Amino acid sequence: MAEVEETLKRIQSHKGVIGTMVVNAEGIPIRTTLDNSTTVQYAGLLHQLTMKAKSTVRDIDPQNDLTFLRIRSKKHEIMVAPDKEYLLIAIQNPCE
Amino acid sequence: MGHPEIYPLVLTSKTQEIFNCRIDEDVTDEQPYKLIRKEDIFADFENRAAVSDFYPVKKIIQEYPGDELLLVYDKDFKYGLNFYLIGTEEGKENYLNPPEVPEEQEEYKEHIPEDIYIYKPPISKPWVSLGSEKEIEEESVKESTKEITYMISRKRSEFGAPVKFSDQNASSVKDAYIECTAYPDKKFTLKQLERDVGMQVVPKIKDTSTQTRWTYPKNATTQYYPREFSEEEKDALGQSKTLTEFLNNVSISVEIALQQNEIMNTFINDWKSLAEEEGTFGDKTDTHLKEYQSFTYMHNLTENMITCVSWHPIIYGLIAVSVAVRLSFEERVHFSGKLLLQPSLILFWSFSDPIQPQLMLESPDDIFCFQFCPSDPNIIAGGCINGQIVMWDITAHADRIENIKAGGSRSKNVTLKPMFLLEPETNTEAMYIRHCAVSSIENGHRKVITDIHWLPDTFEINRLGSVFENRSGISCQLVTCSADCTICFWDIRPQKALTPQPPPEKKKEESIEVPFDVPSTFLHLNLSWKPLSKIRLSKGETALDHCPTKLSLSEDSLLYKAQDKMLAQSKAMKAGEMNPYQNLEGGLGNYLKPIDDFCTKFFVGTEEGEVIYTDWKMEKDPETGRFMTKKPLSLYTVHDGGVHTIQRSPFYKDIILTVGGWNVAIWKEGIMTGPLLQSSCAPKRYTSGHWSLTRPGVFYIGREDGYIDIWDLLEKTHEPVQSQNICITMITYIKPWTFSAKQQFIAIADYYGTLHILEIPWTLSRPSTNEVSRISYYFEREVKHLEYVEQRKKIREEEKKEMEMEKKKVETYQKSKEQLEAKLKMDYESYLELEKDILINLGLIKVEETMSNKEMI
Numbered sequence: 017m018a019e020v021e022e023t024l025k026r027i028q029s030h031k032g033v034i035g036t037m038v039v040n041a042e043g044i045p046i047r048t049t050l051d052n053s054t055t056v057q058y059a060g061l062l063h064q065l066t067m068k069a070k071s072t073v074r075d076i077d078p079q080n081d082l083t084f085l086r087i088r089s090k091k092h093e094i095m096v097a098p099d100k101e102y103l104l105i106a107i108q109n110p111c112e
Numbered sequence: 113m114g115h116p117e118i119y120p121l122v123l124t125s126k127t128q129e130i131f132n133c134r135i136d137e138d139v140t141d142e143q144p145y146k147l148i149r150k151e152d153i154f155a156d157f158e159n160r161a162a163v164s165d166f167y168p169v170k171k172i173i174q175e176y177p178g179d180e181l182l183l184v185y186d187k188d189f190k191y192g193l194n195f196y197l198i199g200t201e202e203g204k205e206n207y208l209n210p211p212e213v214p215e216e217q218e219e220y221k222e223h224i225p226e227d228i229y230i231y232k233p234p235i236s237k238p239w240v241s242l243g244s245e246k247e248i249e250e251e252s253v254k255e256s257t258k259e260i261t262y263m264i265s266r267k268r269s270e271f272g273a274p275v276k277f278s279d280q281n282a283s284s285v286k287d288a289y290i291e292c293t294a295y296p297d298k299k300f301t302l303k304q305l306e307r308d309v310g311m312q313v314v315p316k317i318k319d320t321s322t323q324t325r326w327t328y329p330k331n332a333t334t335q336y337y338p339r340e341f342s343e344e345e346k347d348a349l350g351q352s353k354t355l356t357e358f359l360n361n362v363s364i365s366v367e368i369a370l371q372q373n374e375i376m377n378t379f380i381n382d383w384k385s386l387a388e389e390e391g392t393f394g395d396k397t398d399t400h401l402k403e404y405q406s407f408t409y410m411h412n413l414t415e416n417m418i419t420c421v422s423w424h425p426i427i428y429g430l431i432a433v434s435v436a437v438r439l440s441f442e443e444r445v446h447f448s449g450k451l452l453l454q455p456s457l458i459l460f461w462s463f464s465d466p467i468q469p470q471l472m473l474e475s476p477d478d479i480f481c482f483q484f485c486p487s488d489p490n491i492i493a494g495g496c497i498n499g500q501i502v503m504w505d506i507t508a509h510a511d512r513i514e515n516i517k518a519g520g521s522r523s524k525n526v527t528l529k530p531m532f533l534l535e536p537e538t539n540t541e542a543m544y545i546r547h548c549a550v551s552s553i554e555n556g557h558r559k560v561i562t563d564i565h566w567l568p569d570t571f572e573i574n575r576l577g578s579v580f581e582n583r584s585g586i587s588c589q590l591v592t593c594s595a596d597c598t599i600c601f602w603d604i605r606p607q608k609a610l611t612p613q614p615p616p617e618k619k620k621e622e623s624i625e626v627p628f629d630v631p632s633t634f635l636h637l638n639l640s641w642k643p644l645s646k647i648r649l650s651k652g653e654t655a656l657d658h659c660p661t662k663l664s665l666s667e668d669s670l671l672y673k674a675q676d677k678m679l680a681q682s683k684a685m686k687a688g689e690m691n692p693y694q695n696l697e698g699g700l701g702n703y704l705k706p707i708d709d710f711c712t713k714f715f716v717g718t719e720e721g722e723v724i725y726t727d728w729k730m731e732k733d734p735e736t737g738r739f740m741t742k743k744p745l746s747l748y749t750v751h752d753g754g755v756h757t758i759q760r761s762p763f764y765k766d767i768i769l770t771v772g773g774w775n776v777a778i779w780k781e782g783i784m785t786g787p788l789l790q791s792s793c794a795p796k797r798y799t800s801g802h803w804s805l806t807r808p809g810v811f812y813i814g815r816e817d818g819y820i821d822i823w824d825l826l827e828k829t830h831e832p833v834q835s836q837n838i839c840i841t842m843i844t845y846i847k848p849w850t851f852s853a854k855q856q857f858i859a860i861a862d863y864y865g866t867l868h869i870l871e872i873p874w875t876l877s878r879p880s881t882n883e884v885s886r887i888s889y890y891f892e893r894e895v896k897h898l899e900y901v902e903q904r905k906k907i908r909e910e911e912k913k914e915m916e917m918e919k920k921k922v923e924t925y926q927k928s929k930e931q932l933e934a935k936l937k938m939d940y941e942s943y944l945e946l947e948k949d950i951l952i953n954l955g956l957i958k959v960e961e962t963m964s965n966k967e968m969i
Contacts, residue, residue, distance in 0.1 A: 020350055023359045030370045038355070044339050046349050056338040084365050088379060095369050097362040101354060104362045110373040 020047070032109040034092060039063060039103040046102070058094075062105055066098050117203035119169045120186070120193035127165045130156060135185060135194070144185040145208075150176060169197055177201060182208070401820070401836055401858060401870040407461040408866045409435060409469065414447070414454065418861035420481045423849040425489045427514060429463035430470070431849075431859055433867050434494065436478035455544070458482060458494065458504075460513060461867065470513055473545050475502045481564050487586040495561025495592055501551040501602065501641070509543060551602070551641040557594035562661045564592045573601055575645050576730045579712060589644070593660040593716065599728070600643035647728055649716065649744070660724075664715040664758040664768055713745065715768055715779075717755025723748050723770050723779065723787075746784045750777045752793070757801040763808040763884060767891060771801035771813060776823070780895060785902050788894040789829060794821075802846040804872075806856065807879045808887040814843030820860065822876065825890060826883065838868055848872065 028036050028049055037048035037055055043063035048055040070082040085096040088110075097104040128134040131148055153173050156164045166173060173181065182204040186196050198204050282289045341349070349355060372378075409416065417438040424430035435457055439447065456478045460471035475494060479502065482494030490507040506513075567573065567589040572582040582588070590602040649660060712729040726744035753773030761767040766781035767788075774794050777787040796815040804810035809825035813832070818839040821832035838860050845861040856872040951957045 019356050020359055023363050027363060027366060027370070030367070031374050033370065038359070040349070042339070044341055046341065046346055046355070052340075056340070060338060084369065086369060093373060095366055097366050099358045099362060102358045104359065104366060106366055106370065108370055108373055110377055 024049075027104075027106055030108070034107045034109055036107075037105045039105060041101050041103075043103075058105060058107075059103075062094065062096055063103060066096050066103060070098060117198050117200045118191055119172060119197040120191040121165060121169065121183075121195045121197055122193045123165050123195045127156075131183075144187065146183050146185075147180040148183050149180055150178075153181070166197075172197070178204070398873050399834060399875050401838075401872060401876075403868065404857060404871045405463060405466060405869040406866055407431075407433070407459075407466055407469075407869075409457075409459055414439070414450070416865035417863045418844055418865055418867060419479065421845045421847045421859050421861045421867065422482065422484055423847060423859065424460075424513075425484055425486070427489075428851055430460060430513060431462075431867070431869070432458055432460050432482070432484075432492070433861065434458045434479040434482050435865060436480065436497070438863065438865070458492070462513070463869075471506065471509060471543055471545060473504045473506070473547065475547050476500065476550060480560055480562060483564055483566055485566050485587055487569050493564055493566065493590055495564040495594075496550075497560045498553075499557035499559055499561060499594060499596070500553060501556065501561065501564065501590065501592060502547045503549045503604070504545060505548045506545055509545060512543070549638040549641065551643075552639055555642040557592065557596055557598065557600065559595035561592050561594045563663050564590060565663060565665060566590055567601075567665070573644065573728070578729060591663060591665065593663050595661075595719070597649050597660070599647040599649065599660060599663070599716070601645045601647075601728070602641065603644045645730070647730075649718075649724065649726070660716045660718055661754050661756055662717045662758045664760055713781075715758050715770075715781075717758045717770055717772065719754040721749055721751035721753055721755060721772050723750060723755060723758070723777070725781075725784075748786065750787060750790055751775060753797065756799065759801070759803055761803050761808065762805055764888065764891070769801060769803055769811055771798050774798060776801065776811075776813060780891060783895055783898060785898050788891060788898065789825075792830065799842050800844060800846045802848060804876065805848050805850050806877050808884050809890070810876060812846050812848070812858065814838075814846050814860065816842040818843060818862065820846070825887060826880075838862070838870070839864070839866065850877075 024036055024038070024047060027033065035048070035050040035054070037050065037059065038046045039059045039062075040046055043059050045055045045059045050058070065087075066082070066085060069085055073080050073082045082098055085098065087094040087096075092107050092109045095106045095108065097106075123131075125134070131152065132146070150173060153166050156166060157170065161167075178201050182198045184196050184198065186194055280288065415438045416435045418433050419436045420434040422432050424432065437444070437451060437454075444451065455472075456475045458473040458475065458479060459469040460473075462470050473492065473494075475496060476498070477500070478497040479494040480497055482492055485491035485493065488507075490505060490510050492504045492506070494502045494504070496502055566587045569582055569585055569587045572580045573589060574580060588604050590604070591599065592602065593599045713725060713727045716724045716726060718724065724744045725746045751770065751772030752775070755770055755772035757769065757771040759769050761769065768779045768781065770777045770779065770787075774797055776789075776791045776798065778789040779787045794815070796817050796819070798813050798821075799816050800814040802812050804812065807824075811823050813821040813823065815821060818841055819835050819837050820843065822834040822836070824833040827833050839862045842863040843860055844863055846858065847861075848856060848858040850856045854874075856877040858870050858872055860868045860870065862868070948957075
């Protein structure tokens with residue numbers, strides 16, 4: 017339990033990180049550092065996108081798999097690390 | 113005669129012969145029936161079986177109790193066939209005895225007349241009144257008055273004469289018509305005392321509507337809420353091993369990605385960030401201020417200088433200037449008689465008219481500083497040389513100055529047009545406007561007022577300096593500082609007199625006649641205006657106090673921004689109810705909410721060149737129990753002469769520029785250790801200064817030789833970037849103003865009374881990209897530098913201490929060495945003596961010998 021918190025705290029303490037969250041395979045948030053409505057929105061949308069990306073990768077090559085997803089936008093960068101059961105989402109503001 | 117007993121039959125002629133019921137022979141109208149024996153019918157059955165006419169009713173006949181059946185001839189075919197049989201004895205009886213029934217009825221009828229009624233004629237009785245004559249009387253119509261009879265006669269010859277009709281107006285002839293006008297008669301009005309109304313209790317409903325954002329134009333919507341885990345589930349999951357493993361595996365890659373971003377921004381477009389913004393107006397190399405216009409007031413007897421300049425906050429091209437005589441104190445006293453004849457003025461110049469000022473505001477004495485009220489630019493407050501505050505209200509003339517069209521003055525050739533070509537817009541004679549109110553002479557300042565500011569309309573101050581919210585929405589308080597070492601807060605609303613004024617004073621005031629054309633906005637203040645609170649800047653026990661020259665409060669920069677806000681406000685005021693300044697009493701009685709954690713500290717610059725950071729809130733002195741002003745929080749003497757400019761940067765609320773003597777300093781509020789930047793002594797004295805309104809790192813300094821120095825903190829911080837000559841004499845005031853993104857002017861006032869308007873070139877008015885962040889970064893660096901210096905100071909002190917300690921140690925060490933030697937010597941001598949004594953005691957050495965021994969030693 018403490019390990020989980022500690023890891024998440026470590027990620028959160030990086031420079032520019034706005035929020036971190038852990039989401040289960042169905043898109044239901046388990047742990048988050050943001051407020052509820054934002055978390056739910058991110059979780060729902062990113063879960064769907066991750067599924068789509070994963071299926072894309074595997075359609076092209078069935079032996080391949082999605083390891084990491086990074087979405088860079090004007091304001092921040094969203095990083096999604098997928099797994100069989102969970103999803104770790106981190107939002108960072110890359111400093112200029 | 114019930115129908116169920118009737119059995120219609122058809123009897124053929126053969127049957128009729130057998131039974132002797134032949135039509136019109138045996139059976140006739142008189143006797144339509146025939147009694148037939150049952151046995152006969154049975155015999156017929158045997159003879160003729162099914163052919164017998166009686167066959168259909170065989171069963172009835174068999175059941176018939178009697179011997180004889182009645183057979184009736186149905187002449188009229190009443191029952192459908194020519195004969196019918198009555199199947200019961202009762203029916204037979206009824207048929208045979210019907211005449212008895214009508215007979216009975218007739219008998220019944222004859223019963224009534226059988227009650228023999230003998231007719232008796234009525235005997236007359238006396239009439240008994242039953243009360244009906246009253247009704248008759250009421251109902252009867254009688255003539256109340258005697259009938260009047262008229263007899264009208266006319267000459268016979270007139271009857272039938274030809275008649276001539278003509279028109280006539282009914283109203284012109286008297287009594288030509290009679291009208292019966294309707295009038296409301298109270299006798300006939302009915303007052304409804306009772307009303308039948310139905311009532312029903314309903315639940316309270318509220319109707320609201322909202323505008324929803326229709327992001328995706330589709331007519332179906334779904335309402336949903338997301339699935340979430342409860343706290344226990346979350347905890348349970350958090351403790352699961354799978355989550356820990358997952359995080360351990362995944363966090364590595366996430367951290368790599370995060371660090372990549374921290375190291376470098378891979379998506380930056382280097383080429384793009386190199387270039388500055390394009391689309392510049394004008395030449396990039398052109399950095400000089402261009403002369404646009406200049407104004408001089410020619411009508412005065414003595415020479416003037418300009419003491420204060422202010423642009424009109426709303427109207428384009430209107431600038432107000434306060435003019436004072438250019439004499440020293442002694443000369444003023446000497447020429448005081450002459451000076452009285454000359455009015456002291458604030459002039460309003462417009463770009464369209466360089467010769468004649470648009471408005472001239474009169475004041476009792478020379479004005480040294482003035483300001484437009486931020487909520488209403490028709491109210492102007494000015495500080496006089498004699499310590500009075502003067503208020504003007506130019507609302508009545510507002511339309512005059514608003515209608516001044518700047519017209520074509522964007523071109524720089526306005527000054528070259530000959531005068532007769534200039535269209536006279538309105539009355540070309542300048543208007544003298546008398547002041548509205550002056551403050552009380554006894555209770556205000558004693559010496560010249562050096563600075564005056566309006567407090568912004570967001571807060572209010574009470575007597576003790578505590579801050580409250582301002583509900584009236586207008587600026588109603590002023591702060592002034594004066595050479596008599598005090599800072600006063602004033603309120604322009606009528607004060608509730610705490611002590612009743614003695615009557616003779618009141619009479620005196622009433623006898624002062626106010627000229628009729630002066631608006632009465634501030635009449636309540638005239639000559640009796642006292643400050644709300646006074647702060648004395650004392651230096652402690654010494655008699656000399658600080659002599660403030662300029663103030664800087666925390667929210668001064670409101671004036672520069674939001675010209676649109678001003679417009680909206682003034683429009684709203686015109687459209688809505690009356691001007692709040694006409695009704696100043698309205699705002700007083702309300703209970704105001706105090707604003708907590710409001711910064712009540714401000715900067716003051718003094719005549720001696722000090723910059724003081726102090727608080728206006730009064731605190732309770734523990735010894736005397738009175739409310740005293742607080743001691744200043746920090747005091748620095750950085751300037752060699754009087755500080756004449758303290759100004760907050762329009763971009764950063766806590767950066768202050770101070771100019772005085774021969775140098776310039778920039779401060780940050782909150783940093784108590786010293787100025788962020790202090791320039792070295794310039795060759796010429798600095799006499800005025802101002803931040804640039806659009807570029808955060810640029811400020812303008814005026815010198816005593818008529819040059820203006822332009823500093824740019826991004827380029828050089830030790831000397832000005834550019835120096836430009838404006839006039840031949842000392843520059844007394846600088847005030848830039850932005851009219852649009854392309855046009856920025858700077859007004860420079862000089863000692864000889866001329867106001868120069870120059871246009872700021874594009875390079876000086878347009879900030880470069882990221883200039884704000886670069887300048888703030890620069891200031892941060894300076895702050896860090898100051899902190900470093902402090903740290904170094906501390907370190908140095910410590911080092912010094914250590915060195916001293918060591919020195920001390922070394923000295924004591926040396927000292928102890930000498931002491932030791934001395935001690936040793938003494939010990940040795942005492943030892944020698946001891947040796948001698950012992951030897952004498954032992955008798956080894958004689959006293960005389962010892963003496964000689966001693967001599968020998």
